[in-house]
Amino acid sequence: MKRFFSTLGISIVTAVLSLIVYDHYQERSQKSVAENSMPLSVVPTNFPTTNSEALETDFTIAAEKTVHAVVHVKNTSVSRQPGNMMELFFGGGAPRAMIGTGS
Incomplete structure (x- = not known):
């Protein structure tokens, strides 16, 4: 019986010490609010476009030139990894x- 109580006492002391160490190293969550010390001055602007070619960009020529340059790659490999513990x-x-695809 004496051995039981000594083991129980050591277990309790170890548990309390573990909790104290955990509490000491545990980070506290602190909420901080960042306040802007300088007010932002915003001036709305509207710049008119003078270049009309920029608005009428046609991508069909670029698409026709690059459509045949696209490559689709499919890799297949066989692995023997265990599926479960047995x-x-x-x-x-x-x-x-295992199949991987990309372009």
Whole structure:
């Protein structure tokens, strides 16, 4: 019985010390509000466009030149990774195909 109480006492002391250390190193969440000390001065502007060619941009020529330059890549590899703990310890399992695509 004496051994039981000594083990129980050591367990309680260890638990209390663990909580104290955890509380000491735990970061406190602090809310901080950033206040702007300088007022912003905003002046609304409207700049008229004088270049009419910029408004009438036609991308069909660029699209026709680049449509055949696009490459689609598809990679397939076979892996033998265990799917669950039984396959990890006892082997087996079917090979799995991993497919990656991109352009």
